[in-house]
Amino acid sequence: MPDNGNVSALHLVLSGDPVLLAIVWLSLTVSLSAVAVSALIAVPIGALIALTRFPGREGVIVFLNAMMGLPPVVVGLAVYLLLSRSGPLGAWGLLFTPTAMIIAQTVLVSPIIAALARQTIEDLWTEYHDELAAMNVGPLRRIVTLIWDARFSLITALLAGFGRAAAEVGAIIIVGGNIDGFTRTMTTAIALETSKGDLPLAIGLGLVLISIVIVINAAAWGARRLGEHYAG
Amino acid sequence: MRNPALDLPLLFVDVRIRARGLPILDGVSLKIESGKPTVLIGPNGAGKTTLLRAAMGLVRPSSGLITWGGHEQSPPVRRAIMFQRPAMLRRSTAANVRYALAAANVARDKRETRVAELLADVGLAQLARRPARKLSGGEQQRLALARALARDPAILLLDEPTASLDPAATKAIEDIVRIVTARGVKVVMSTHDLGQAKRVGGEIVLLHRGRVIETGPAGEFFAAPRTEEARKFIAGELLV
Numbered sequence: 001m002p003d004n005g006n007v008s009a010l011h012l013v014l015s016g017d018p019v020l021l022a023i024v025w026l027s028l029t030v031s032l033s034a035v036a037v038s039a040l041i042a043v044p045i046g047a048l049i050a051l052t053r054f055p056g057r058e059g060v061i062v063f064l065n066a067m068m069g070l071p072p073v074v075v076g077l078a079v080y081l082l083l084s085r086s087g088p089l090g091a092w093g094l095l096f097t098p099t100a101m102i103i104a105q106t107v108l109v110s111p112i113i114a115a116l117a118r119q120t121i122e123d124l125w126t127e128y129h130d131e132l133a134a135m136n137v138g139p140l141r142r143i144v145t146l147i148w149d150a151r152f153s154l155i156t157a158l159l160a161g162f163g164r165a166a167a168e169v170g171a172i173i174i175v176g177g178n179i180d181g182f183t184r185t186m187t188t189a190i191a192l193e194t195s196k197g198d199l200p201l202a203i204g205l206g207l208v209l210i211s212i213v214i215v216i217n218a219a220a221w222g223a224r225r226l227g228e229h230y231a232g
Numbered sequence: 233m234r235n236p237a238l239d240l241p242l243l244f245v246d247v248r249i250r251a252r253g254l255p256i257l258d259g260v261s262l263k264i265e266s267g268k269p270t271v272l273i274g275p276n277g278a279g280k281t282t283l284l285r286a287a288m289g290l291v292r293p294s295s296g297l298i299t300w301g302g303h304e305q306s307p308p309v310r311r312a313i314m315f316q317r318p319a320m321l322r323r324s325t326a327a328n329v330r331y332a333l334a335a336a337n338v339a340r341d342k343r344e345t346r347v348a349e350l351l352a353d354v355g356l357a358q359l360a361r362r363p364a365r366k367l368s369g370g371e372q373q374r375l376a377l378a379r380a381l382a383r384d385p386a387i388l389l390l391d392e393p394t395a396s397l398d399p400a401a402t403k404a405i406e407d408i409v410r411i412v413t414a415r416g417v418k419v420v421m422s423t424h425d426l427g428q429a430k431r432v433g434g435e436i437v438l439l440h441r442g443r444v445i446e447t448g449p450a451g452e453f454f455a456a457p458r459t460e461e462a463r464k465f466i467a468g469e470l471l472v
Binding site for chain 1: 288290312313315318319321322323324331332335336363379383
């Protein structure tokens with residue numbers, strides 16, 4: 001049977017090919033960093049929207065939900081314009097660096113985490129409202145309490161964000177440039193190697209990407225179940 | 233902090249509360265004094281829960297006046313409420329009490345001792361590390377009571393504290409009510425259960441359609457009701 005790439009791909013994965021490992025490492029670094037930064041920004045924003053009432057709130061929620069479907073290439077283009085030499089942040093020299101990729105993915109992932117966090121925290125707020133009001137808990141402490149108590153449910157929001165970051169190619173290929181050994185990630189490499197006809201590496205990276213997503217989801221699910229078991 | 237004895241009587245003066253255009257409390261005037269528990273009774277929709285929530289400051293009257301020891305503008309810090317269906321924080325039993333103590337500004341170095349004392353008071357010491365949401369209904373009610381007591385209240389408001397509990401769990405709650413009353417805490421509670429009202433009540437307040445129909449010491453109220461509504465309610469007839 002002719003090798004259509006599967007056998008070679010498996011060999012690359014099992015042999016710990018350094019090129020493949022470097023690509024995997026960069027991909028994980030970029031996507032996990034973007035999710036971490038997004039979590040720091042988006043969870044408090046989601047909580048704030050969940051707990052406050054202001055004119056136009058419904059519009060903000062609709063906008064936030066709509067932003068969950070932001071096209072990656074549009075985000076890539078916007079961040080490119082921002083970071084390009086003639087852009088407002090061009091002086092920082094970040095274009096075509098992993099940092100630019102993290103920024104682009106943060107923009108992409110933040111609305112997803114914020115929208116899901118808003119819904120999760122609002123549901124919990126409905127449940128907790130009277131108790132916290134009766135305990136005379138102040139606004140800041142309410143937010144901290146709700147985020148802490150919703151932490152296991154918020155893992156789902158972070159996973160959705162990670163899924164989006166790990167799978168996207170449009171934004172990071174624009175702002176990262178897919179530079180070999182510097183800004184090449186799994187998704188950009190798969191796109192490139194497939195177009196070049198180097199299927200073993202493309203398939204190998206595809207296998208690794210899917211495996212990583214499954215392992216991270218399984219680990220997060222396990223952590224959630226464990227946490228719920230011990231903390232309620 | 234004011235002297236808790238000065239927070240009573242709790243006075244409702246022609247209090248009206250409306251929700252979606254409908255009167256929930258319709259001109260309630262009531263004096264709640266220190267001493268034995270005051271028990272609010274009445275059919276569903278009588279306004280018992282709203283009256284307790286108003287006393288806790290969780291709903292504002294549309295009109296009328298609520299005063300504490302003659303002070304309208306400064307309600308007591310040391311008041312606490314336990315809801316009919318209390319929400320359990322997604323933490324352990326002990327952590328729920330610890331949270332209530334922190335919210336009540338109890339000094340950090342005193343919290344662990346108080347957690348142990350309060351859980352012992354409500355008979356949950358053995359379940360301190362169990363997630364609160366995995367406790368039984370009766371245990372959750374007792375935990376909610378411990379959280380309320382964490383505020384070291386002078387006035388404790390209990391909204392149907394034993395609704396849907398079995399007799400053993402009901403007795404456990406009533407025992408705690410007796411203990412805290414003996415310690416000088418003023419308990420104001422609502423109940424559907426006339427037997428409970430007889431067992432616990434010092435003063436009975438019958439509410440119907442947002443109005444106070446009759447008040448009086450439990451013995452007198454049950455032995456010789458003065459109003460037709462009270463007589464019907466005690467006899468188990470429907471108040472419509």
